[in-house]
Amino acid sequence: MAVGLFTAVLVHRGVRYRLRQLKCAACPSALPSADVTLDASTSADVDAIATCVRAHGVCCVHNFFGAAQVEEWGAEVRRLRELDRATSVRNRNTGRSEYNFDPHAPPFARTAAGSVLADERLVLVFKRLLGAKVRVETAGSVFAEPGAVAQRWHQDVPHLFTTGAHLPAHFIAAFVPLCELTRVNGPTEFRVGSHVKANVVRAPQELVLTCPLGSVVLFDGRVFHRGGANGSGCAREVLFVNVCRHWYRDMSNKVENRLEQLL
Template sequence: MAWRHSPWVTARALGLGATAAVVVVSAVRLLRRRPPPRPAAAALPSDIARVATTAEVAAAVRAEGVCVVERVLDAAAVAALRERVAALEPRKRQNRRAKRWEHVHSPEAAAFAELAQHPSIAAAAKALLGPKHYLEKCGLVVSHPGATAQRWHMDTPHLFACREHLPPHSLSVFVPLCDLRPANGPTEFHLASHIKANLVRPPSRAAACCPAGSCVLYDPRVMHRGGANESEGERALVYLTLSRVWYRDTLNP
């Protein structure tokens, strides 16, 4: 409504009493001060790079913050990994959201230490972190049916307050023990958001759908979240965090 006169004059002209006129004037002033709603940033159509060689892994993680290498482990190896991990007692269990649990394991457990030495994973870690790195953390994340999506987050922040984009200090690896499909809530990423300058740009969002036994490799500074599990089965994945020898994650012990 456009007011030709002041709100007070208009309210009194409509026959409103003094109290009602004060209410009208206050409401109009509030509406005038309120900024227009900001349009939601539309997610741009995109996809996570599917790569094969170590050079392609390194290039994709540096540029987009994440990539997928499909079917690194075959079905028999996935089944064996599932059994070995299930037989271990975790150091602790952490509730990451309703119906979403993280089982934190020791990096010295053979099942995880051997997985970190898989040629595809070891070569990618060396290319991105250099020869002096170690398996800092590992575990299992289970998203049960009905789990809601996580909030968007980084696993670890940028380490130094400088404008230059620095190489990664860690590399995160997910190995799903089941097929990751839209229904069971695969991890979603804002591509290239590990670069500070890109955090102010409209997000380019993509979900890491892939077969069981694939590797999802990402820079822990990239914005991501676990999706909502709307399927009837649990979504389980093994994770590894490999870090440069001088780095320790004290925010997520």
């Protein structure tokens, strides 16, 4: 990119200074728009989903789960919450809470038929992105009450090491909405491509991921995102499963919330 020159004159306390300065270079180009939505009922196979996450930091797959199955998971999570079975509860901001549940038990357990992690396609996506040895870091749900305010932009995990090169993902999150996500009830918004260090200074594509019941949203933990404001009259809840490379530990999480067993 060519950089021009300009000359300016500065007068300071009666003294004239002739300044030769670099012309301001154009800001880095904006990130191109990307389509991060796939449909499991047509063309979204495991490799296509993994490729989308690698390229854009996020992928939303419609029709990944049956709606009836998702409704069962929602009923189980509500039951666990009413029984006070959460291993921890975090108040993220006004009207928004995160519940951590035992990842060894339904609706998450790998060994329980009909649970989230019993789906072989989902496990294969995790392994395509993270390698053969992966484990669940945490599992639970995020509950946004009517009137919940939008979150600040954030990453779930930082970049590792000091290299300037882009490294493969070490942490992948999966969201399973327990209701249809619309612009009104405040689905998660993503800065597409921001999981790459070099892209942080580029103008991002900010994408609100609306999706029907039965969808799954997978994203690199380094991508910038935020939960939206819930302007509807109903609560919005999503299940989450955070999966990472076998050697990584998120030290902000309590030990009892972790699943040390490899998938």
